[in-house]
Amino acid sequence: MSTSPTRREIDEPARKTPLFGDYDVVVLGGGPAGMTAAASAARAGQRTLLIEHYGFLGGMGTAAGVTNFCGLHANVFGDIQQVVHGDADTLLSRMRALGGLSEPHVMFQGKIAAQAYDNAAFKVAADQLVQESGAAVLFHARAVGVIMRSPSEIDALLIETKSGRLAVTARTYIDCSGDGDMAALAGAPFEKGEGGHDMLYPSTMFRVNGVDPVRAGDAWNHFGRWMDEAIAKGRVFPRKTPIIRPQKNPMEWRANVTQLAMPDGSAVDCTNAEQLSWAEMEGRRQIVDFFEFLRSTAPGFENAYILEIAPQVGVRETRRIVGGYQLTEDDVLQCVGFDDSIGVNGWPIEAHVAGDVVFKFPDIPKVRGYNQLPYRMIVPQVVDNLLVAGRCASMTHMGQSAARVSGACFVMGQAAGTAAAQAHSQGVRVRDIDVAVLQRTLQQDGAFLG
Known part of the structure; x- marks a missing residue:
């Protein structure tokens, strides 16, 4: 690999950027977290825009060719059960109707189950989930900057599209980019890997x-x-x-x-x-x-x-924002619960280390086999009108090795979209919502909180 020479800087001329639209909620990234965030916000009556840089939804599940849902199931005292519901159920039903969803298959000597699918079915079912919610979608658009109203509030998100550079504004933004792109641009604190390096290794599927x-x-x-x-x-x-x-x-x-x-x-x-x-x-x-x-x-x-x-490398870990709580390896292995639970993760520690993959499971079948996910892990520090859901949410390096998978991302996304709508109805910052009300709403929408 070549090493680039020291780069000089180029002064860009000042410009007027057209406003594409003003929304209640803008979601960046159309993976499992982004699609459920957009769908849940729109269903709650929010004018919602979902921005995705590919021409289809699914995130790593489609663009990286994963073709396999992990984390929908948990080994609950020896019985493998589906533990992620809500919008995930709607999506699975759509995929099943399209003939593109396999039955769950048991892995690792009966310890856990995953569920294979066809990429085409996932793409189509994701379109249906988002469109039927009333959310708008802008494909082939990539975030390139933010305009801050203050150090703690995003005023506009700048995107590059085939129509040129555009701006979108919202009351609340949800970063489901996987890499925490918008959060980093807005100045939210984040971490990478273990001590700034040693991230989980990516793969090409x-x-x-x-x-x-x-x-x-x-x-x-x-x-x-x-x-x-x-x-x-x-x-x-x-x-x-x-x-x-x-x-x-x-x-x-x-x-x-x-x-x-x-x-x-x-x-x-x-x-x-x-x-x-x-x-x-x-x-x-x-x-x-x-x-x-x-x-x-x-x-x-x-x-x-x-x-x-796969059209692109399968990315497991880049930026992880620092939120109100960081989910840890012990939380996963000890099946920890939280008062502000928004759902659960049943996937074990899956550490992609140099030359190998290391799995660590809770003490199944003696334990319930899943940990709860706290609302605080999707609320970043510093920026008040931003939520972060998916693999870039607030987790330690090893905690993220478990809760980065699709099941947990569905959970975080649905909670983020629901929370944004609640914040607007209550007239408060997303970090100040009544979590008990959020939990009741999620349960009414079919989510399992553990």
Whole structure:
């Protein structure tokens, strides 16, 4: 990877930026958190705009080819149950009607379940969820700046679009960008990784087709052993602990096997344009290399072909805002509860460390298997008319390794949109709402608070 020379600065001329619209709520980012934030705010009567830089919704679930919902379920005293509801139920129902949702599959020797889906079904169902709520959507738009009314209040969000630079204004903003872009631009405190470095490693996902499902059998239970045998013969893999599973069509399998590191071994920082560019090409290189191993080693994969390489790198961790509370590793492993619960997370610690993935589970089946998510974790410090939901919410490095997944993001997003509407109706800052009222509203809308 080349290193850029020291950059000189260019003075941009002053400009008048057209106002695209004035809203009650503006949501940045259309992943699981963003789509539920926009839908819940609009359903509550708020003029809502959802801004997404791709031409479709789903976030990492579609753009990064995850094709697998994690965190919708928890191991509750030995019984695997769906614990994320509300808007998530509506979305799942839509996807099921489109024929694009698999039944949950049990993983890790019966410890937890995940649920595979088809990307196309997720995209269409997400469109339906947001459109039917009454929220407006602006695709192909990226946040590039904010105008502050004061150090604690955002006046306008600046976006770049195919129509040029535009501004949008709102009473409350919700950052669901995944990278905390708007929060960082507004001056909200944030952290990265462990002590400013050592972030979770990203991956590039891919899917293969042409698999013989009969011959492949339960291959997912054997890939680790086959890789160990290859390593003993001198083969090198970017990481251990592969996750390779069939999709709804048993001839199609998804593969989560890559690990994107810089040449010095550190995790790629996906808020760095040069590092992100390096990662995109490195991910495709690793995929081709692993696919050769797959075809030559795994029964049933001899005639398989690469169906799709995800449109972008799968980002696990970048900025995490510092809010009223940071969810911790102990909170996850001890299944901690909070008085200001907005929902639950049932996914374990999933730490993507150098060369491997380390899972840590609560003491199941002796415990309820999920932790509650406090409202305070989506309320940033300093900025009063901003909420932050999704993987950039307020969590420690290890706490985020669990609650960054789609299930928890659905929870945080629905709570954020509902809270914004409540703040407007009560005439208070989002940090000052009556949380008991928020909890009752969420439960009335089908959410499970644990």
